[in-house]
Amino acid sequence: MTDIRLIERWLPIAALGEESIRERRSMTALPPIYYLHVWWARRPLVASRAAVLASLLPADADRERFLHVIGIHGDPVATRSRIDVAKRTGENLGPDPYGYKRAFTYAPSGEDKGWLASATGRPLPTISVLDPSAGGGSIPMETERLGTASLANDLNPVAALILMATVDWPFRHGYAALESFQALSREFIRRAEPKYEGVFPPEPDGVQIVGYLWARTITCPYCDGLVPLSPNWRLAPGGTGVRLTPHLGDGPGSEGRTCTFDIVNSLTDQSPGTVARGDGTCPFSDCGRVIDGDVIKEQAQAGRMGEQLYAVVYKERVEVGTKTGRLREKWVRGYRAPRPEDDNGAEVRARLDEKLPEWEAFDLVPSERIPDGNKTTEPQRYGMNQWLDLFSPRQLLCHGTSVEVFRQMLVPTGPQAGWTRAGRRPTGIWRSHSTSC
Ligand SMILES: C[S@@+](CC[C@H](N)C(=O)[O-])C[C@H]1O[C@@H](n2cnc3c(N)ncnc32)[C@H](O)[C@@H]1O
Ligand SMILES: [Zn+2]
Structure with missing residues (x-):
């Protein structure tokens, strides 16, 4: 076998790109390992399997067979173009325009594994893949699914435990x-x-809290206003953000100088940030002074930095109509201003x-x-x-x-x-x- 590997000569990047997007498109139908434990840098399984397989196979390996084993059983790039055109023309491509399931759902068969063994000239699972910085485990997971052995670890102990639970125990013990x-x-x-x-405060049925967003606070040394610190008040792309309403009390130095918050839907309605490069800006209109970064640090070191809830992120279950006219449940993300009972x-x-x-x-x-x-x-x-x-x-x-x-x-x-x-x-x-x- 030549020592030049397939990955050094060829990889179907565009097809892998589209399949990777397909893999993650639905936030409620991700690969099962995503639901065991969150990992921030987990790579798509289809791309991981492709990288592993193309690193094991010789440069002259059968490329059609390669695509089959990684689960690409059609032409995802051409389908993507057809979908883009159909969006413009309004054409209905039906419920399954790709004509095959998402690639990662395909588990390599015994025949596929036999092909890998003969193409590499080594019986499985003697060939192994070493991944010393394996994070969420996509590479060892796909290595094992191909019937080959993996050696994996990570500097981060959380990742190391995820690897045990995602790869080691399931492949070692199966359904047990x-x-x-x-x-x-x-x-x-x-x-x-x-x-x-x-x-946690109670929520109505059909609503799940995704996160409570808090800003650190300091007291303005010039007007005694409670200043929530954030470099900007954006919440999501497309203009969703927060507008601050500073309540002035009886003027500088008086009590009750705090901000309340509203959710707005355009960038221009969002309030400007209250901290930049370590310095703060007082949002109270009768003050508006710059608060030196050293003052912020002094208050923090003296234990006087507080926190204020400024938005709540939630998911809501709604029913939407499908192209075939049926109703289906969907979780929709939303943002709301804090209510008194949230705090x-x-x-x-x-x-x-x-x-x-x-x-x-x-x-x-x-x-x-x-x-x-x-x-x-x-x-x-x-x-x-x-x-x-x-x-x-x-x-x-x-x-x-x-x-x-x-x-x-x-x-x-x-x-x-x-x-x-x-x-x-x-x-x-x-x-x-x-x-x-
Ligand atoms: C980009 S992530 C790996 C993602 C992984 N391939 C996946 O699909 O989930 C990089 C990983 O390298 C780990 N790492 C960084 N420095 C390391 C080191 N010196 N030894 C071992 N792991 C390390 C990090 O903890 C992180 O989990
Ligand atoms: Zn002030």
């Missing part, structure tokens, strides 16, 4: 891994859900204060000092000296609660059992009492 995962998830929810009661910060803070001493004592929250270094010195200038300062109170309360529940599941007699304060060494941490992978 899924059953364990489901049993653990059910048990986690059973134990944790009551503990989250009241942490239960005082209650959350009180619940957190009650828990923190125990959580810190048993190392359930990251109370270590942030070390100096590239990027890590910056938060300290704003008074964030421990890793846990990077979380909002509600985030910390929820994460701490989750870790507490996980600990209880690992060590059935309580979060502390098996842990010593000084050594923080787990004993029996892998002794899962109900199920194990």
Whole structure:
């Protein structure tokens, strides 16, 4: 076999581009690994499989067969052009213009794997792919699906765990891994859900909160207004953003000088940013002064930087008509201004204060000092000296609660059992009492 590989000579880039877009087009029908755990830089599976296969095959490998094995069973580029034309002309191309399922859904057959073995001259799974920075696992996942062996890891421990759960356990244990995962998830929810009661304000049926957007706040040293800091107030492409309404109270120095927020739909209606290059700008019309960056840092270091909720992102279930005239459910993203009941910060803070001493004592929250270094010195200038300062109170309360529940599941007699304060060494941490992978 020549040592020149297919990827050095040829790769169907345009077809892979279109298939990669198809793979991600529907946010509710992504490849299953996306739903196990979010990973920010996960590559499309079709492109990953193509890269792996083309790196293993010799340069003169059968290209038609290659396209078949990566799941491209038609001409996605030509179809894309037809769809673009049809959009302009209004032509109805029917429910399946591509004529085949999205490429990543195709699992290589035994015959495909046999072809790979004979084309490379090596029996499977002896050939292996090494991916030392595998992140969300697309490359080892597709390596294993091709019947070859993968060696993968990542610097980030979260990614390393995702790799175990996404690739190692499922391929090693098959459906037993899924059953364990489901049993653990059910048990986690059973134990944790009551503990989250009241942490998030209730929402109507058919609405799911995607995120609460908070701005850090400081007090204007010239007028005592509470200034929410953000470089801009954009929320989404197309003009969706926030307009601030500063309430002036009885003028500079008086009480009640705060901002409320509205969602607007054009760029011109959005308020200008209140911080640029570290300096703030007071949004109150009777002040409007520039607030020096050093003043912001001083307030932060003195523990006087606060936070204010300025928008809530949600998903709403709506029914839409399909081309075939039927109704289908769809989740639509939306933004709304905060309501008074959204801000239960005082209650959350009180619940957190009650828990923190125990959580810190048993190392359930990251109370270590942030070390100096590239990027890590910056938060300290704003008074964030421990890793846990990077979380909002509600985030910390929820994460701490989750870790507490996980600990209880690992060590059935309580979060502390098996842990010593000084050594923080787990004993029996892998002794899962109900199920194990
Ligand atoms: C672009 S992402 C990989 C994406 C991955 N191919 C996927 O599809 O999910 C790059 C990864 O490299 C990891 N990384 C960076 N430096 C590393 C190092 N020195 N050793 C191991 N992993 C590293 C990062 O943690 C990150 O997960
Ligand atoms: Zn001011």
